[in-house]
Amino acid sequence: MKTALHGIRVLDLTRVLAGPWCAQNLADLGADVIKVERPGAGDDTRAWGPPFLRARDGSDTSDAAYFLAANRNKRSVEIDLASPAGQKAVRELALRSDVVLENYKVGQLARYGLDHASLAALNPRLVYCSVTGFGQTGPWAHRPGYDFIIQAMGGLMSITGEADDRPGGGPQKVGVAVSDLMTGMYATQAVLAALLHRERTGEGQYIDVALLDVQVAMLANMNTNFLVSGQPPKRWGNAHPNIVPYQAFRAADQWIVVAVGNDEQYRRFCDLGGRPDLHSDERFARNRDRVRNRETLVPLLASMIAGRPAAWWLDELERAGVPCGPINDLAQVFDNEQVRARGLRIELERDDAGRVPLVGSPLKMSETPPSYRLAPPRLGEHTEQVLRELLGYDAEAIAAVRGSPAG
Numbered sequence: 001m002k003t004a005l006h007g008i009r010v011l012d013l014t015r016v017l018a019g020p021w022c023a024q025n026l027a028d029l030g031a032d033v034i035k036v037e038r039p040g041a042g043d044d045t046r047a048w049g050p051p052f053l054r055a056r057d058g059s060d061t062s063d064a065a066y067f068l069a070a071n072r073n074k075r076s077v078e079i080d081l082a083s084p085a086g087q088k089a090v091r092e093l094a095l096r097s098d099v100v101l102e103n104y105k106v107g108q109l110a111r112y113g114l115d116h117a118s119l120a121a122l123n124p125r126l127v128y129c130s131v132t133g134f135g136q137t138g139p140w141a142h143r144p145g146y147d148f149i150i151q152a153m154g155g156l157m158s159i160t161g162e163a164d165d166r167p168g169g170g171p172q173k174v175g176v177a178v179s180d181l182m183t184g185m186y187a188t189q190a191v192l193a194a195l196l197h198r199e200r201t202g203e204g205q206y207i208d209v210a211l212l213d214v215q216v217a218m219l220a221n222m223n224t225n226f227l228v229s230g231q232p233p234k235r236w237g238n239a240h241p242n243i244v245p246y247q248a249f250r251a252a253d254q255w256i257v258v259a260v261g262n263d264e265q266y267r268r269f270c271d272l273g274g275r276p277d278l279h280s281d282e283r284f285a286r287n288r289d290r291v292r293n294r295e296t297l298v299p300l301l302a303s304m305i306a307g308r309p310a311a312w313w314l315d316e317l318e319r320a321g322v323p324c325g326p327i328n329d330l331a332q333v334f335d336n337e338q339v340r341a342r343g344l345r346i347e348l349e350r351d352d353a354g355r356v357p358l359v360g361s362p363l364k365m366s367e368t369p370p371s372y373r374l375a376p377p378r379l380g381e382h383t384e385q386v387l388r389e390l391l392g393y394d395a396e397a398i399a400a401v402r403g404s405p406a407g
Contacts, residue, residue: 003030004368008195011093012036012074013081013102013114015043017147017177018211019131020070021184023101026191027073028361028370034093034386035071035377039078039402042379043067053353061353061378068376070184072348072358075374075382080403087112089401092391094119094126098198099191103131106141116206126204127194129187135210145211147177154179154215159222162237171235183214244290245269245301248327251310258305258313259323263287268320273304348375 008031012023020035020043027033037043049064080086091113094100100119102109109115116128130136133145151157151173161172190207198204216223222233225241233241238257240246245266246259260266263279263286270279278284278300283293290297305313310326317324328336334345344362347355353375361370380402387393387401 001371002368003371004365005030005195008032008099009034009097010099010101011090011097013090013100013104013109014131015103016045017070017180018183018187019101019103020045021181022129022131022187022191023074024070024072025184025188025361026099028363028372030368030371031099033074034097034382035074035076036079036081036090036093037076037379039080039380042076042078043071045070046379053350053356055352056354063376063378068356068358071376072372073374074377075386076377076380077383077386078380078402079383080401081109081112081114083400083403085397085400086403087114089387089391089393090114091119091122093386095123096390097123097126098195099127099129101129101131101187101191105144106132106136120204120206124204125198125202127191127198127207128204129191129194129207129209131183131187131209131211133211135213136208140212147180147211148173150179150211150215154212155219155222156215159219159233159235161235163235166237169235178218179211179215182218183209183211186214186217239294239298242291243287244294244297247298249302249305251305251313252308254310255327256305256310256313257325257327258317259325261323265322266290269317269322270304272316272320272322273301273307275300275304278304346372348372350375350378352378 005026008026010023010026010031010033012019012033012035014020014023015037023033023035035043045067046063048066050060051065052060053063053065053068055061079089081090094114102114107115110118116130119128120126132141133150134140134143152171156179157171157173160174162169164170187207187209190209194205194207222241225231225233238248243260246261248255248257258269260269266287267279270276278297282289284290284297314324314326326332333339339345344360346358346360348358350356356375358376360372363370383402384398387398393401
């Protein structure tokens with residue numbers, strides 16, 4: 001199968017989520033990703049369980065499900081970066097790589113001679129991407145960055161959750177580490193752009209991606225709402241600041257989401273519910289009026305929806321062309337016929353655990369689709385393979401690179 005990044009080698013010095021997510025994106029597109037891990041310990045997320053991947057005999061392996069999410073299609077190599085032998089090995093691998101990804105604290109890799117300036121001097125075609133909490137410059141550059149902290153500092157939590165005066169009110173984080181994930185996606189985009197630039201010019205380059213920058217940028221229309229009005233947006237829970245009705249409602253038996261995008265959809269919605277008065281009323285006829293009068297309108301709509309079961313609303317709204325959907329848990333998600341049809345659940349074989357369940361790439365490409373070649377690796381699984389094949393190391397040199405396993 002053709003892959004877009006066949007022949008591209010990525011040296012992955014990252015751990016946890018933002019950096020590994022970028023590396024996995026590149027790996028899915030065909031890059032050979034070599035994941036460098038701390039001997040005896042590895043990526044922090046290997047221990048972030050339960051749940052842990054089950055071995056063939058039913059016992060837990062040493063790899064948490066969290067690790068599995070961001071590390072398929074990679075080869076794991078144990079290298080002690082604090083040792084001269086380990087630093088030498090990384091420099092030699094960088095000479096044979098196209099991309100280096102790292103998410104160490106600012107300045108930490110320079111102490112090992114593994115920073116951009118040091119490696120670019122050896123390999124000027126190298127694309128070197130640093131992922132940190134606050135970037136390489138500015139007064140906070142040396143602070144560590146964690147997704148939860150960035151969601152708070154970057155404004156996301158100020159607009160997520162119910163208003164303070166409502167039940168359960170208060171700021172909330174998103175249910176997944178969205179700052180990390182979006183940073184990984186932006187880093188992927190930057191790496192691909194840098195590789196295209198190198199193809200055209202022969203020049204490598206340095207990429208500086210920060211979680212805080214990404215978090216601020218991804219607030220999109222909420223940013224411009226503030227910049228245009230001068231008023232910081234507030235929390236609307238499951239409602240929309242600019243569209244009404246566009247939120248969750250409780251039907252007679254369960255919650256659903258109704259997302260009315262225009263006035264005609266709103267008219268059909270009210271007619272289905274037997275309340276044409278709610279669209280003929282001048283207070284609610286146009287979206288701008290519904291937004292201004294939401295406190296009056298939403299309770300009326302909630303009462304209307306509560307009178308019928310969710311299945312009735314979902315079927316009838318779908319037929320009427322009014323956007324809607326159930327609020328699914330993950331068991332329902334993976335049982336959904338559309339999710340199954342799109343092939344989002346995949347399995348990859350691992351020698352200690354058999355078939356490992358994973359979620360595939362959402363990218364559908366006609367000529368160079370993502371490929372799935374390797375299950376998330378065991379710690380150090382490919383150390384000898386990589387160091388022998390790429391660097392010609394013997395057993396003694398490999399042992400020196402691994403150093404003393406961490407306790």
